[in-house]
Amino acid sequence: MAFYTRSGRVRPQGGGLELAIWYLMRISGVALFVLALAHFSILHFLFDPANQTAQWITSQRWNSLFWRSFDWLLLMMVIFHSFMGVRTVVGDYIKGGWRTAVMSVLYLVAIVLFAIGTIVVMNLPVTLLSA
Amino acid sequence: MLLRYRGSEGMLAWAFHRISGVAIWLFVVVHVVDIYLVGGDPKAYDTILKVYASLPGRIGETLLGAALLYHALNGLRIITMDFWPALTVYHRQLWYASWIVFLAVGLPGAFLILKPAFGL
Numbered sequence: 001m002a003f004y005t006r007s008g009r010v011r012p013q014g015g016g017l018e019l020a021i022w023y024l025m026r027i028s029g030v031a032l033f034v035l036a037l038a039h040f041s042i043l044h045f046l047f048d049p050a051n052q053t054a055q056w057i058t059s060q061r062w063n064s065l066f067w068r069s070f071d072w073l074l075l076m077m078v079i080f081h082s083f084m085g086v087r088t089v090v091g092d093y094i095k096g097g098w099r100t101a102v103m104s105v106l107y108l109v110a111i112v113l114f115a116i117g118t119i120v121v122m123n124l125p126v127t128l129l130s131a
Numbered sequence: 132m133l134l135r136y137r138g139s140e141g142m143l144a145w146a147f148h149r150i151s152g153v154a155i156w157l158f159v160v161v162h163v164v165d166i167y168l169v170g171g172d173p174k175a176y177d178t179i180l181k182v183y184a185s186l187p188g189r190i191g192e193t194l195l196g197a198a199l200l201y202h203a204l205n206g207l208r209i210i211t212m213d214f215w216p217a218l219t220v221y222h223r224q225l226w227y228a229s230w231i232v233f234l235a236v237g238l239p240g241a242f243l244i245l246k247p248a249f250g251l
Contacts, residue, residue: 008209029206050184054173082156116167124170
């Protein structure tokens with residue numbers, strides 16, 4: 001193993017949850033390569049952020065089941081990948097009781113963000129009238 | 132520590148991956164909240180949007196795009212080596228290749244994001 005230089009985390013040998021997370025980080029990583037780069041490119045290169053008002057999102061951007069599903073999939077992938085990534089960073093630098101405390105707050109924030117993101121992407125009414 | 136710990140490309144790739152990852156995470160936290168406001172408080176969202184559309188906001192988005200593109204390309208490099216360990220011998224070359232793609236895609240991208248701030 002010493003021969004290999006990796007910038008990623010070494011595959012956990014014990015199996016179980018840590019190995020599952022290791023695989024899920026890579027699967028969500030590949031998904032985000034497509035979803036996140038497409039999302040960023042569409043909303044910066046095809047459209048200009050200056051025009052993306054609340055009215056534009058409700059009447060144009062989210063006037064489509066496809067883009068709502070796309071954004072919800074992106075939300076799920078990015079919440080999992082980013083919070084599990086930060087979990088690795090926290091595990092590297094913070095130990096003991098502080099680690100438990102910080103991780104508890106992180107998981108809580110992840111759940112809240114997933115909830116409010118899901119609420120807005122699923123429930124925002126479509127308004128076809130332009131202001 | 133950032134530049135001296137083990138040195139060379141592998142460690143820099145790791146450090147940049149970690150820094151860009153934490154930066155993207157911070158933005159995701161802000162971004163989910165601001166998009167929630169589209170439903171919760173559209174006027175507040177439109178106010179925040181003006182910050183995104185300003186010159187400092189566009190510089191921030193350019194940096195976000197750079198972090199995202201680096202993290203995506205280097206992440207793909209990591210995943211490729213994880214599932215095809217023989218390629219690890221070429222991890223340096225793969226890193227340089229990812230920088231070529233980064234510049235080829237990133238420079239035109241940065242221009243597109245920044246140009247409205249200069250009236251182009």
